[in-house]
Structure formats: C-alpha cells, structure tokens
Amino acid sequence: MTVDIDDTGGVPVARIKGEVDLKTSPRVRKALLDVLKKRDTLIVDLSNVDYIDSSGVASLVEAYQTARKAGGQVSLAAVSQPALRVLQLARLDQVLPIRDSIESASAEIAE
Amino acid sequence: MAEPVITVDALTTHYGAQCVLRDINLAVAEGEILVIMGGSGSGKSTLLYHLLGLLEPTEGAIRILGMDINRCSNRELEDVRRHTGVAFQGGALFSSLSVGDNIRLPLEEHTGLDRSTIDIMVRMKLEVVELAGREHLMPSQLSGGMVKRAALARAVVMDPRLLFCDEPSAGLDPVVAAGIDDLILKLREALGMSIVVVTHELESAFKIADRIVVLDQGAILASGSPAELRAHPSDKLQRLFNRQPEIPDFDADAYLHRLMGDAVP
Incomplete structure (x- = not known):
C-alpha cells in the first residue's frame, strides 16, 4: 500500500494505492493528518484502492472531521467499487463528499 | 481457482x-x-x-x-x-462492559490503532448493526435481538475474512x-x-x-x-x-x- 501526496499546486491530492487494512491504515491516517496540519483542504484519490477495511475508512472520517473543524474540506475522488461498498455499509457515502474525479472535487473546493 | x-x-x-x-x-x-x-x-x-x-x-x-x-x-x-470472527449463540458479551467496550475489546487487544480510530470503527459497526447511540448501554439493558446485533458487531469489528x-x-x-x-x-x-x-x-x-x-x-x-x-x-x-x-x-x-x-x- 502506498500513499503519495501531490502538493505541487492547487488543492493537495493524496493518492492511495493498494490494500488499506489494520496494518496499513495507520500510515494512511498519518499521511492525511500531516497534510491537514499545513493545509485545510485535501482530495483523497481512492481510484486504486483494491480493498479498504473499517480502520481505513475511520482514517478518512478522522481526516474529514479534522478539516471541517479547521473550516476546510476533505473530498473523496474516483472511489473504487470495493471502497464504495464499505462506505455504503456504514452509510458514510451520505456523509463524506464523494466526487467522480479529482477535477470535479478540485473545482468544487475552489468555488 | x-x-x-x-x-x-x-x-x-x-x-x-x-x-x-x-x-x-x-x-x-x-x-x-x-x-x-x-x-x-x-x-x-x-x-x-x-x-x-x-x-x-x-x-x-x-x-x-x-x-x-x-x-x-x-x-x-x-x-x-x-x-476470523465469531458471534456466539447467547452473544457472549461481557456483562460488566458496556456495548461499546465489548465491541472495542478485540481492537484494543489485537491492534495498535489510535484510540480515535478505534472509537470511529466501533461507532461505524454500531451503525451497521443499527445500534447507533447505544454504545453506553450495558448488555443487561439490551433486548434479545440487540444482544445478537451487538455480538455481530463485535464479531466483525476487525473486518474478518x-x-x-x-x-x-x-x-x-x-x-x-x-x-x-x-x-x-x-x-x-x-x-x-x-x-x-x-x-x-x-x-x-x-x-x-x-x-x-x-x-x-x-x-x-x-x-x-x-x-x-x-x-x-x-x-x-x-x-x-x-x-x-x-x-x-x-x-x-x-x-x-x-x-x-x-x-x-
């Protein structure tokens, strides 16, 4: 599992790739919260997530809540089907902003 | 295959x-x-x-x-x-622990996750089994169906295969x-x-x-x-x-x- 942070311009993007589980989710959590120490907006690209468990989803929720408290925004972009199923199970698809693409998430945050 | x-x-x-x-x-x-x-x-x-x-x-x-x-x-x-997760017939919830603490137990015993992550995971599972907001109840305060749901929440809290x-x-x-x-x-x-x-x-x-x-x-x-x-x-x-x-x-x-x-x- 890898988390690449692209903070070269505009809204920062965290690209998560691979399987997010009990072993790897602490790295996801740390990477997302580290970005949010410096920035108040973040797009999380979930297009290459093959599997995410509840600890991974909990990390996304925590990042979202951290950004909101700071008056910012975390959006999920291009959510893969396995990730979407887990979000739907906990009805988090109705809570977390989910956008089709990084571009649409970015445009929305820029408004 | x-x-x-x-x-x-x-x-x-x-x-x-x-x-x-x-x-x-x-x-x-x-x-x-x-x-x-x-x-x-x-x-x-x-x-x-x-x-x-x-x-x-x-x-x-x-x-x-x-x-x-x-x-x-x-x-x-x-x-x-x-x-592997197991939901036992009678629920096998610890009577001295709240519903939330019963569910969080496997995570605290077997993972090094942050408390904040564990808290969210427990509440997510309570949401899934339709026991949201009941984490502070004790097992003795639950109906039979709620005990089964709480037991299922604990059984799947680590997302078992x-x-x-x-x-x-x-x-x-x-x-x-x-x-x-x-x-x-x-x-x-x-x-x-x-x-x-x-x-x-x-x-x-x-x-x-x-x-x-x-x-x-x-x-x-x-x-x-x-x-x-x-x-x-x-x-x-x-x-x-x-x-x-x-x-x-x-x-x-x-x-x-x-x-x-x-x-x-």
Missing part, C-alpha cells in the same frame, strides 16, 4: 465409543454463505467447535485460510483467528430474526466475507444460504443450494424438515415422585 476459505476433509470424531461426526467433507469458498443445519444432537455444534479449533478430530483434517488448524503452530493459529454465527436468530421473534438474516446478507455484500451459519431455523437457512449442509446423527444427510434441496428432497430430508418435537409421555407418578423425593410410597 482460489483455495477455499475452509476445507474439511474426511472429518471423523469419537467421544469414547460414540461416533459424533462421521466422514464430514465440505468446502466454503471466498464470499460464500454456508449454512450447517440439523436438529438437536445432529452434530452441528460439534462441527462448529471443530471449525473454531476448539476440538481435535479423531481423523481427518480442517484447513482454514490455508492452514491446517490442528497441525499448524500457535502463531499460525493466532493469525487464522485474527481473520471469515465469520461464524452460532444460531444467530434462535429465540427471536420472526420479525427480529428476519432482521438478523438481512444483516448477515448485508455484511457479506459489503465486506465480501465468507460466513458459516449454524442453525436449526429452516426459513432462515433457505433465505441466507448459498449452500446448505444438513447433518443428521453426525453425518451429512444432504448438501446443496437451497434450490437444489427444494427440488430434490430425499424422503429422509423431508422427514427431518417435518419432524415434530418429541414429547415424552407424561408420567404423573414419576413427576410426583421427583417433586416429593422418597416421601411418596
């Missing part, structure tokens, strides 16, 4: 001279729901205890998640158990039981886990199973999809399904004797 999540190969078990399981062969595929059915004394609970690694077979082998659970090392068995449910809808009224069935289907759909359900509830078995194994007197009487079992029920299977509970003849004298001890002549 992927290796089955569970393979039981020629499992036979004796308690002393009595054969309680005889030549059991079965497999559970990834994402499959297998229901083990049978009446009292059929051997279904004994089979479950073997699958949980709590009993040693006399003969045969059980492979779970690629491990021969009766021959692997303790460390390998521990790894299998980390990927394999879930065992022992009589998940036993003792519940039909509406609440149907809700538990729906919850089991929802968990499989979202998390893709394989699920083994042990039950004597016919309606529930036919609703949730991909495949049913019917045990009778320690042996497999029939197995197949619900549609296959409906289409080709053997005479013995039909008798089993239609069997009425056996009520022993009432012996008033013996009853009085039991009540009064030896005082009755």
Whole structure:
C-alpha cells in the first residue's frame, strides 16, 4: 500500500494505492493528518484502492472531521467499487463528499 | 481457482465409543454463505467447535485460510483467528462492559490503532448493526435481538475474512430474526466475507444460504443450494424438515415422585 501526496499546486491530492487494512491504515491516517496540519483542504484519490477495511475508512472520517473543524474540506475522488461498498455499509457515502474525479472535487473546493 | 476459505476433509470424531461426526467433507469458498443445519444432537455444534479449533478430530483434517488448524503452530493459529470472527449463540458479551467496550475489546487487544480510530470503527459497526447511540448501554439493558446485533458487531469489528454465527436468530421473534438474516446478507455484500451459519431455523437457512449442509446423527444427510434441496428432497430430508418435537409421555407418578423425593410410597 502506498500513499503519495501531490502538493505541487492547487488543492493537495493524496493518492492511495493498494490494500488499506489494520496494518496499513495507520500510515494512511498519518499521511492525511500531516497534510491537514499545513493545509485545510485535501482530495483523497481512492481510484486504486483494491480493498479498504473499517480502520481505513475511520482514517478518512478522522481526516474529514479534522478539516471541517479547521473550516476546510476533505473530498473523496474516483472511489473504487470495493471502497464504495464499505462506505455504503456504514452509510458514510451520505456523509463524506464523494466526487467522480479529482477535477470535479478540485473545482468544487475552489468555488 | 482460489483455495477455499475452509476445507474439511474426511472429518471423523469419537467421544469414547460414540461416533459424533462421521466422514464430514465440505468446502466454503471466498464470499460464500454456508449454512450447517440439523436438529438437536445432529452434530452441528460439534462441527462448529471443530471449525473454531476448539476440538481435535479423531481423523481427518480442517484447513482454514490455508492452514491446517490442528497441525499448524500457535502463531499460525493466532493469525487464522485474527481473520476470523465469531458471534456466539447467547452473544457472549461481557456483562460488566458496556456495548461499546465489548465491541472495542478485540481492537484494543489485537491492534495498535489510535484510540480515535478505534472509537470511529466501533461507532461505524454500531451503525451497521443499527445500534447507533447505544454504545453506553450495558448488555443487561439490551433486548434479545440487540444482544445478537451487538455480538455481530463485535464479531466483525476487525473486518474478518471469515465469520461464524452460532444460531444467530434462535429465540427471536420472526420479525427480529428476519432482521438478523438481512444483516448477515448485508455484511457479506459489503465486506465480501465468507460466513458459516449454524442453525436449526429452516426459513432462515433457505433465505441466507448459498449452500446448505444438513447433518443428521453426525453425518451429512444432504448438501446443496437451497434450490437444489427444494427440488430434490430425499424422503429422509423431508422427514427431518417435518419432524415434530418429541414429547415424552407424561408420567404423573414419576413427576410426583421427583417433586416429593422418597416421601411418596
């Protein structure tokens, strides 16, 4: 599992790739919260997530809540089907902003 | 083709001279729901205890998640158990812990996750089993259906690959039981886990199973999809399904004797 942070311009993007589980989710959590120490907006690209468990989803929720408290925004972009199923199970698809693409998430945050 | 999540190969078990399981062969595929059915004394609970690694077979082998659970090392068995969730019949909740603390226990025992992550995971699972906002209740304050739901939440809190449910809808009224069935289907759909359900509830078995194994007197009487079992029920299977509970003849004298001890002549 890898988390690449692209903070070269505009809204920062965290690209998560691979399987997010009990072993790897602490790295996801740390990477997302580290970005949010410096920035108040973040797009999380979930297009290459093959599997995410509840600890991974909990990390996304925590990042979202951290950004909101700071008056910012975390959006999920291009959510893969396995990730979407887990979000739907906990009805988090109705809570977390989910956008089709990084571009649409970015445009929305820029408004 | 992927290796089955569970393979039981020629499992036979004796308690002393009595054969309680005889030549059991079965497999559970990834994402499959297998229901083990049978009446009292059929051997279904004994089979479950073997699958949980709590009993040693006399003969045969059980492979779970690629491990021969009766021959692997303790460390390998521990790894299998980390990927396995169990919802016990009575719930087996710790009465001195709140619902939330019961559910968080496996995460605190087996992971090094931050408390904030664990808190969110526990609340997510409570949401899934429709017990949101009830994490502070004690088990004694829950209804029968809520206990079953809390037990399921604890069983899946680590997102196991394999879930065992022992009589998940036993003792519940039909509406609440149907809700538990729906919850089991929802968990499989979202998390893709394989699920083994042990039950004597016919309606529930036919609703949730991909495949049913019917045990009778320690042996497999029939197995197949619900549609296959409906289409080709053997005479013995039909008798089993239609069997009425056996009520022993009432012996008033013996009853009085039991009540009064030896005082009755």
